[in-house]
Amino acid sequence: MKYKILVILVIPLVLVLALASYNPIGGTDIIRESKLTETTAFATQRRAARIETAGIETARGVTADGTGITLKDYGETIGTATSSGGTLTVNLDKGNFQKYTMRENITAIDFIGANTTLATSVVLVVTQNASRPKTMKMTSMKIRGVTKTGLWAGATPPTLSSGVGDIDVFTFILNGSSNIFAFVGGQNFG
DSSP states (O other): OOEEEEEEEEETTEEEEEEEEEETTTTEEEEEEOSSOOOHHHHHHHHHEEEETTEEEETTSEEEETTEEEESOOOOOEEEOEEETTEEEEEGGGOSEEEEEOOSOBOEEEEESGGGGSEEEEEEEEEOOSSSOOOBOSSOEEETTEEEEEEEGGGOOOOOOOSTTOEEEEEEEEESSSEEEEEEEEEEEO
């Protein structure tokens, strides 16, 4: 029985398609490239990806097999949340790790972006205003503008640290429906 995996690599200004076939009985790897011109970048990408009997492994520590995907190490994009009119907007299209420096008093937190329809976690690092402390109401939470129930560990929303330049870390778990689970990662760093 042969397995076929379609791998699509997007390299700036070059779109390369490769079809890899693997025969688990014969134990040989066969890589067939489309009739596109091979570039140095594609050659590097092809060497980084190996097809093994356990699955597909890349040089960056990602393994995919019949049991799922395994990550040895990963990093996250750091996004910057914005605010306007008292609403803090956390756009998950910019990453699940967000930072925000207080510019105004916040009365609501709104999570927007593609990942809001799935169960996902968000880390929010909040730095207090450098000249005058601001407040953040931690009970009014929304997903794409729709009010959701914010459930804090211990049933009590925290109060934002008030020292100039203090840093607080919060984690939010959006479960793809009505609740947002919220946790204090730590407060008063700085």
